[in-house]
Amino acid sequence: xSKKDKExxxxxxxxxxxxxxxxxxxxxxxxxxxxxxxxxxxAIYSGYRYEHAKSDGESVKVLTxxxxxxxxxxxxxxxxxxxxxxxxxxxxxxxxxxxWVMIIDLSKCRNARKCVNACQGAHHLRPYEYxxxxxxxxxxxxTPAYHMPKPCQHCDNPPCVSVCPVDxxxxxxxxxxxxxxERCIGCRFCMAACPYSARxxxxxxxxxxxxxxxxxxxIELNVPQKKGTISKCLFSADRLREGALxxxxxxxxxxxxxxxxxxxxxxxxxxxxxxxxxxxxxEKNGAYRLMAELGTKPRVYYLxxxxxxxxxxxxxxxxxKELT
Amino acid sequence: xxxSQIKSEGYSERLETVSSDILRNVRFNKGFILWMGFLILAxxxxxxxxxxxxxxxxxxxxxxxxxxxxxxxxxxxxxVATSLVGMxxxxxxxxxxxxxxxxxxxxxxIIAVAFAAVAGLVIISDMGRPDRLPYVFLFxxxxxxxxxxxxxVTTYFFVSLLLWFLPVIPxxxxxxxxxxxxxxxxxxxxxxxSLKWIHHPKQYEILRQAMRVLLILIVPLAFAIHTVxxxxxxxxPRPGWDSSIFGPYFISGAFVSGxxxxxxxxxxxxxxxxLQKYLTEDHFEKIGRVLVLVSIVYLYFNxxxxxxxxxxxxxxxxxxxxxLFAGEYAPLFWGVQLLGLVIPVILLLFRRFRKxxxxxxxxxxxxxxxxxxxxxxxxxPQGHPFLPVQHVPVEWVIYKPTLIETAVTFAxxxxxLIIVTVLSKLFPILPIWELAEDESGSDIDKTDNN
Ligand code: SF4
Ligand code: SF4
Ligand code: SF4
Numbered sequence: 001x002s003k004k005d006k007e008x009x010x011x012x013x014x015x016x017x018x019x020x021x022x023x024x025x026x027x028x029x030x031x032x033x034x035x036x037x038x039x040x041x042x043a044i045y046s047g048y049r050y051e052h053a054k055s056d057g058e059s060v061k062v063l064t065x066x067x068x069x070x071x072x073x074x075x076x077x078x079x080x081x082x083x084x085x086x087x088x089x090x091x092x093x094x095x096x097x098x099x100w101v102m103i104i105d106l107s108k109c110r111n112a113r114k115c116v117n118a119c120q121g122a123h124h125l126r127p128y129e130y131x132x133x134x135x136x137x138x139x140x141x142x143t144p145a146y147h148m149p150k151p152c153q154h155c156d157n158p159p160c161v162s163v164c165p166v167d168x169x170x171x172x173x174x175x176x177x178x179x180x181x182e183r184c185i186g187c188r189f190c191m192a193a194c195p196y197s198a199r200x201x202x203x204x205x206x207x208x209x210x211x212x213x214x215x216x217x218x219i220e221l222n223v224p225q226k227k228g229t230i231s232k233c234l235f236s237a238d239r240l241r242e243g244a245l246x247x248x249x250x251x252x253x254x255x256x257x258x259x260x261x262x263x264x265x266x267x268x269x270x271x272x273x274x275x276x277x278x279x280x281x282x283e284k285n286g287a288y289r290l291m292a293e294l295g296t297k298p299r300v301y302y303l304x305x306x307x308x309x310x311x312x313x314x315x316x317x318x319x320x321k322e323l324t
Numbered sequence: 325x326x327x328s329q330i331k332s333e334g335y336s337e338r339l340e341t342v343s344s345d346i347l348r349n350v351r352f353n354k355g356f357i358l359w360m361g362f363l364i365l366a367x368x369x370x371x372x373x374x375x376x377x378x379x380x381x382x383x384x385x386x387x388x389x390x391x392x393x394x395x396x397x398x399x400x401x402x403x404v405a406t407s408l409v410g411m412x413x414x415x416x417x418x419x420x421x422x423x424x425x426x427x428x429x430x431x432x433x434i435i436a437v438a439f440a441a442v443a444g445l446v447i448i449s450d451m452g453r454p455d456r457l458p459y460v461f462l463f464x465x466x467x468x469x470x471x472x473x474x475x476x477v478t479t480y481f482f483v484s485l486l487l488w489f490l491p492v493i494p495x496x497x498x499x500x501x502x503x504x505x506x507x508x509x510x511x512x513x514x515x516x517x518s519l520k521w522i523h524h525p526k527q528y529e530i531l532r533q534a535m536r537v538l539l540i541l542i543v544p545l546a547f548a549i550h551t552v553x554x555x556x557x558x559x560x561p562r563p564g565w566d567s568s569i570f571g572p573y574f575i576s577g578a579f580v581s582g583x584x585x586x587x588x589x590x591x592x593x594x595x596x597x598x599l600q601k602y603l604t605e606d607h608f609e610k611i612g613r614v615l616v617l618v619s620i621v622y623l624y625f626n627x628x629x630x631x632x633x634x635x636x637x638x639x640x641x642x643x644x645x646x647x648l649f650a651g652e653y654a655p656l657f658w659g660v661q662l663l664g665l666v667i668p669v670i671l672l673l674f675r676r677f678r679k680x681x682x683x684x685x686x687x688x689x690x691x692x693x694x695x696x697x698x699x700x701x702x703x704x705p706q707g708h709p710f711l712p713v714q715h716v717p718v719e720w721v722i723y724k725p726t727l728i729e730t731a732v733t734f735a736x737x738x739x740x741l742i743i744v745t746v747l748s749k750l751f752p753i754l755p756i757w758e759l760a761e762d763e764s765g766s767d768i769d770k771t772d773n774n
Contacts, residue, residue, distance in 0.1 A: 128716050135714050150711065163559065165470035166456075166463040185459055186382070186452015188392045189470055193560045197709045201392060201452065203383035227381050228452030291710060294561050320717040 063243055084216055088180070091219035091237070094172030099262035099299075100235055101175070102249070103281060104149055106305035108256045109134070111147040111315045118251030123231070124208035124223055128320040129200050131233035132248050136314065145312045146305035149256065151248065152177060152198035152233035153290060153298030160190035160199065169230065175262075175299050176235045180219055184229040191230065195294055199232045207323075245270050262299075339498070339760040346752050347499055349597040351506055356749050363742050370735035373728045374449060382452055384728045390713050391706040391723035396450035397556075398698040399733050402581065403443035403740075404477065404553045405574065405694070409582025410436025410484050411546035415539045417614070424610050426762075427602050427754045431589050433488035435582065438743035440481040446736045447473075469555045476549040483542050488747070489517075490535055494528070494757040497521035510750065550574050557701070563633075563640040564705025573625040579618035580665075581694030584687040587611055589744070591684040593753055602754055605679060612678035615690070619669045626661070643708050653704050656696060664693020 058074040111134050119131045132151040138144070154177050161171050168183035169190050191199045205227050206212075212224035220237035236246030244250070249257040249270030260267030260278060268275045281287070285303040292298075377384050387394050413432035417425045425432075448454050464471045496518035503511050521527060554574035557565035567573070590611070594603040630648075633641040648657045668686045671677040677686065703723055713721055 128720075130715075133715060135712055137712070159560065163468050163470070165465060165468040165474075166459045167465050168463075183456075183459060183463065184453065185456040187450070187470060188452070189468070189556070191389070191392045192557075192562070192565075192706070195561045195710050197389070197711055197713070200389050202381070203388065204381045318715070320715060322717045322719055 087216075088182075088219055091178065092170060092172065092180070094174035094176060094237075095240060096173070097263060098174040098240075100154070100240065101260060101262045101267065101278065102151070102154075102235070102246075102300045103258040103267055103278075103287065103303065104300060105256050105258070105285070105303040106146050106148060107303060107308050108254045109147040109149060109305075110254055110310060111136075111313065112253055113315075114251040114253055115149055115248035115257070118247040119233070122236070122247045123221065123234075124206060124212060124225055125200075125231075126207045126323055128322075129207075129231075131200070131231070144305070144308075145314075146308075147312075147315070148302070149248070150196065150198070150290075151300065152235075153196050153296065153300045154233075154235055156297035156299060157295055159193040159195070159296060163189045163193045165189065174240075176237055177232075178219060178234055178237060179222065179230050179232065181222055181226040181229045181231070182217060182219075184226075186228040186230070188230070195291055195296065196298075199230055201230055202227045335760060338762070339756070342754075342760045343498055343502055343756050345599070345601065346754050346756055347502055350499070350503070350510075350750060350752065352510075355596075356745075360742070360745060363738055363745065367735055367738045367742065370731045370738060373731035374735060376728055377449075377732065378454070382450075384726060386719075386724045386726045386729060388720040388723070389716070390709070390720050391703060393450070393702055393706065394723055395699065395725045395729050395733050396446060398695070398702040399736060400443055400446045400450070401553055401574075401702065402695050402698045403439045403446055403736070404550055405578035405698070406581045406585050406691075407436045407439035407443060407480070407484070408546050408550055408575070408578040409586055410487065411542050412579050412582060412614075412618075413586065414487060415543050415546075419536075419539055422610075424607060426758050428586065428590060428607060428611065430488065430491065430753065430755055431593065431748075432582075432586050433484055434744055434747045435585050435589060436484040437481065437488055437747065438740045439585075440477060440484055441743060442736050442739045443477055444474075444481065445739070449732050449736070469552055469559055472552045473549075473556065476545060476552055480542070480545050480549045483538060483545060487535070487538050487542065490531055490538070491755050491758070492751055493517070493519055493521050493531070494523065495752045495755060497523065498756050499752060547575060550578050557705075562705050562710075563638070563708070564644045564701075567629060569625060569628055573622075573629055576618065576622040576625050577694065577697065580615070580622050581691055583611065583615045583618055584690040584694065587615065587683050587687040588691065589748075591680055591687075593748065594680065597753060599754065602759065608680045608683050609675070609678045612672050612683055615683075615687070616669055616672045619665055619672075619690075623665055623669065626665070640708060640710065644705055647704055647707070648700070653700060657700055660693045660696045660700060664690050664697065 059071040060074050060077065061069055062072055062077075064070055113134055115132050116130065116134060119125070120127065120129065123131060125131070132149055135148045135150055137146055137148045154175055156171075156175070158169075158171055158177050161169055161177060164170075165187060166183055166185055168181075168185065169177065169179045171177050186201070188201060191197075191201065202225055206225035208224070209227070215224050217224060217226075218238060220234060220241060222231050222234060225231055236244075236248070239246055245259050245268065246257075249259045252270050255269055255271035257270040258267040258276070258278075258281065259270060260275070262278060265278045266275050267278045267281065281303075282301055287301040287303050289298045289301055385394065385396075410433045413425055414429045418429055448457060451457070460471065460474060464474075466472075496514045500511060500514040500518055503514065551571040551574065554570035558567055558570035560566065587608070590603050590607065593599055630645065634645050634649075637645070647653050668690050671682070671686060677683065707722070
């Protein structure tokens with residue numbers, strides 16, 4: 001993940017936003033993120049050899065499929081369209097050596113719902129179809145209410161995966177639970193089994209069915225979405241492949257999300273881009289996991305909603321109408 | 325007859341009366357054609373609803389992300405449950421030496437075959453991608469209870485079919501020479517299916533042995549099929565499903581609905597096929613007692629299922645139970661428990677109510693309640709997930725089955741009726757050879773001394 005020094009937030013959220021977007025632009029121009037973008041969204045394989053390199057040409061850094069950073073001459077670069085079968089295999093395997101974790105700091109969530117919108121945009125979902133939803137929670141009348149973003153918990157002991165009859169939903173070695181929409185038979189047993197209500201079903205033609213027609217199916221993005229199958233949060237596996245943070249994590253204006261690799265013991269805040277020590281963050285803040293007593297072993301941790309500097313606002317009631 | 329078998333005195337006369345009584349009904353009469361025509365038309369109308377669902381997706385049902393299993397799954401559970409009666413009557417009662425079940429066993433097997441066959445189709449109607457059905461066999465994973473279900477339901481169907489068919493073979497051989505005036509095709513089918521049966525004692529011996537093996541085999545199979553169905557729910561952590569007695573709870577409930585179905589069928593065949601001589605008041609009296617017994621066992625499991633969580637009132641269980649006892653589902657819940665279980669048990673304790681007609685009415689109530697009970701088991705626990713339901717359209721919060729969904733469900737019930745009609749009308753509904761062998765002849769009121 002990219003690192004950046006912590007900046008003091010100004011009082012005006014507008015200025016913050018501008019600062020934020022220019023910062024993101026800057027980040028895009030350098031480092032791994034930049035290299036991957038230059039190479040195009042498709043993954044670049046390491047088939048390019050140095051001996052073909054012309055000594056006078058410019059070189060670019062490229063992230064290979066197995067996550068190595070290599071230099072290749074710019075004039076040798078071609079857009080590569082990977083074989084769909086390989087993509088599928090790669091999608092089932094996961095990114096080697098990683099164990100992704102997400103930390104959600106409830107004390108900072110003001111229900112901006114930017115995470116929700118970014119995710120729905122990336123995955124072509126309707127306004128009421130959720131990979132991540134923000135919930136208004138209150139444990140008891142004596143405890144304050146708070147907002148809780150709730151993506152799939154990417155459980156290490158996922159009940160949804162155990163019950164799937166056709167291995168359409170599966171757990172990867174990097175900790176992510178994904179769905180193969182070309183395998184799913186639509187029995188919805190996984191929905192019945194998931195205690196976090198993290199899964200959604202395409203009851204009708206997906207929103208972008210027309211626009212996405214003919215597109216190659218990407219198992220790490222669940223696009224094109226498919227009627228009669230399941231979808232859910234993917235920890236933005238496609239972004240991780242490019243070395244970027246998940247859509248929701250980078251979209252949050254309030255610094256709620258941290259994301260990173262448990263093996264490296266480092267997580268990066270999506271808003272401030274500050275990278276911190278994972279264990280310390282969890283320990284210092286009394287992190288917990290949702291319904292840990294069920295034994296599902298979620299990979300999403302929550303930091304309790306303490307010391308909030310803002311009042312709880314209920315958020316305007318929006319009416320959701322079913323679209324066809 | 326081949327005459328190679330030493331039969332008791334008066335066998336051939338009895339055979340004549342029994343076979344003419346029973347084969348009288350095997351014909352394409354007007355009633356049959358009209359009834360089948362009606363069923364097929366109704367089926368076609370309901371299948372059109374399924375066609376709409378295929379085209380537009382499961383969104384045409386009332387199902388949404390909150391309640392994603394509804395009427396179809398409840399119907400599936402009901403079908404599997406009801407099909408279990410074949411095992412109860414033929415195996416449990418038959419093997420324990422209750423001679424009176426002889427004329428009922430075939431009716432029970434027909435019900436088992438019909439419900440088990442259609443259960444398989446019902447589950448397909450609930451699939452988001454029915455076109456991918458082969459994937460279940462191509463990519464099936466043994467960890468998933470769905471796979472266990474598919475395996476045992478299929479096996480149970482085939483074993484039930486055999487249990488129906490094997491004892492029919494001698495009857496077909498008896499009947500093929502006595503079917504004058506019926507369409508040639510029917511006689512040909514009889515000829516073919518009677519498998520060159522010549523009534524040799526050896527053949528009967530083999531038949532009896534095969535039946536014995538199958539009857540024993542089907543007991544664990546039937547227990548497996550419904551236990552596994554209960555595990556579709558019990559393996560999930562949801563309050564209302566997360567129960568360790570779901571297996572026996574489902575099995576005992578299955579016996580209740582299956583027995584009720586058999587009683588309804590018995591009444592119908594007795595009256596419309598004029599079989600009062602064979603399906604006697606005594607048979608109703610006895611199967612009425614069976615219904616009381618299985619209902620009391622089921623009541624006991626109900627008590628466990630609701631009392632224990634009701635005592636502890638863990639937070640989500642409390643919400644669930646409140647919904648059932650005093651909330652939105654209360655009328656349904658109490659209606660089912662009282663009209664479909666408690667009151668039938670009390671009534672059937674009196675001899676006066678163990679007569680054919682009162683039992684028909686009681687059984688209809690029990691069967692309808694059994695269907696609704698499955699609905700109560702499947703639907704309400706999904707209405708209150710662990711985490712709150714927010715920011716969704718109002719239609720998503722409360723599940724209401726749609727017309728299309730109801731029509732598709734009706735299609736499955738019509739299909740059962742079609743199978744039952746064909747098997748009972750075009751084939752002997754009672755075991756001719758077994759009844760003729762009976763020394764007491766056609767007066768089978770006192771058959772217990774065989
Ligand atoms: S949160 Fe639900 S969908 Fe996600 S991994 Fe856990 S059980 Fe599966
Ligand atoms: S709905 Fe799809 S992903 Fe879920 S259990 Fe069924 S086949 Fe598996
Ligand atoms: S991690 Fe990706 S898929 Fe999951 S909620 Fe965030 S944006 Fe959506």
